[in-house]
Amino acid sequence: MSKPKIAFYGIWPEMADYLKNKMKGLNPSISSDKIGENNLDQKTEILAVFVESPLTSKIIEQLPHLKMIATMSTGFDHIDLAAAKKQNIPVCNVPTYGENTVAEHTMALILGLTRKLFPSVKRVKEGLYDFHGLRGVDLKNKTLGVVGTGHIGAHVIKMAKGFEMNIVAYDAFPNSDLADKLGFTYLTLDKLLAQSDIITLHTPLLKTTTHLINQKNVRKIKKGAYLINTARGALIEPEALVWALQHDQIAGAGLDVLEDENLIQNHEELVGYTQREIKTTLLNNIIIDHPNTIITPHNAFNSTEALERIIDTTVENIKSFIYGKTINQIPEAK
Numbered sequence: 001m002s003k004p005k006i007a008f009y010g011i012w013p014e015m016a017d018y019l020k021n022k023m024k025g026l027n028p029s030i031s032s033d034k035i036g037e038n039n040l041d042q043k044t045e046i047l048a049v050f051v052e053s054p055l056t057s058k059i060i061e062q063l064p065h066l067k068m069i070a071t072m073s074t075g076f077d078h079i080d081l082a083a084a085k086k087q088n089i090p091v092c093n094v095p096t097y098g099e100n101t102v103a104e105h106t107m108a109l110i111l112g113l114t115r116k117l118f119p120s121v122k123r124v125k126e127g128l129y130d131f132h133g134l135r136g137v138d139l140k141n142k143t144l145g146v147v148g149t150g151h152i153g154a155h156v157i158k159m160a161k162g163f164e165m166n167i168v169a170y171d172a173f174p175n176s177d178l179a180d181k182l183g184f185t186y187l188t189l190d191k192l193l194a195q196s197d198i199i200t201l202h203t204p205l206l207k208t209t210t211h212l213i214n215q216k217n218v219r220k221i222k223k224g225a226y227l228i229n230t231a232r233g234a235l236i237e238p239e240a241l242v243w244a245l246q247h248d249q250i251a252g253a254g255l256d257v258l259e260d261e262n263l264i265q266n267h268e269e270l271v272g273y274t275q276r277e278i279k280t281t282l283l284n285n286i287i288i289d290h291p292n293t294i295i296t297p298h299n300a301f302n303s304t305e306a307l308e309r310i311i312d313t314t315v316e317n318i319k320s321f322i323y324g325k326t327i328n329q330i331p332e333a334k
């Protein structure tokens, strides 16, 4: 393939120079806008997008020359894989850019909750230098339940070991070598929920993991545990989370992701959305406003080093495809 038409969408200005340098000679178009039906270039042969750009079947169908999709992320639930597969378009991701980056953010959320970091900081900024009412809990000797022991989950386990925590885990595909190496035990999900003081989610969003934490099993969580989610919002049924917060089933939640998070900032667009999406948005607002939650805006991946690694791998994926070898292809789209 010589000099294909390559289009990048959603590239923040501070990353554009780094990307241009890496893509020298290939002259891609680089837009800071998210992709949408109104800003497509029909000649595009290779498309690169961030998670903020949902690649719907409508968009894919409107690009007749499209030969490859590169997502600048590990997760791929923003892409209609069935539509890509139907047209034989490989979808390639960045499998491992952020295992330490997302794991570090996970620890930040855990410590933020257990040490009451945000109310503490707020109090001092407001002029009150007083620790009463801000008592936290130790991590040492507490049980961390890791759901999904892939790249990020395994990294969280390594870090939690440094805090002398006990680790239990659940994964649909348990890795016994990893369990022996890092020193943790696999349990069923129900047992993990019942035993963990802190539960942290690290599975991809798939049909099998949608609402993995739901209205039925949320009651099985150990009373007073913390729930952390840096994977994908829809792993947790929002009704279940609101119930757990309002009934003190959990002591708090640290979330970098929310179901239908794209709608939170776009209230004026809600007219076109389903009743379910509108309900989820209302529940998200309850979750955001709750005093025992810490919510970050899908920011766990967002470190300088991780962004450079994301661009490096995306460029490698694209160049490799151009030279006839597809790498990092998402199996679900094959």
Ligand code: NAD
Pocket: 074, 075, 076, 095, 096, 098, 102, 147, 148, 149, 150, 151, 152, 153, 170, 171, 172, 173, 202, 203, 204, 205, 206, 208, 209, 230, 231, 232, 256, 257, 298, 299, 300, 301, 302
């Ligand atoms: P990974 O593929 O290395 O690990 C995922 C693990 O989940 C695997 O061990 C797999 O066996 C397990 N799994 C799959 N289906 C399961 C099921 N039904 N039940 C239980 N376990 C199941 O992925 P990773 O690199 O560790 O990333 C995990 C997720 O984190 C990504 O899919 C992505 O959605 C999310 N993520 C979020 C951010 C962010 O900025 N918040 C950044 C990167 C990744």
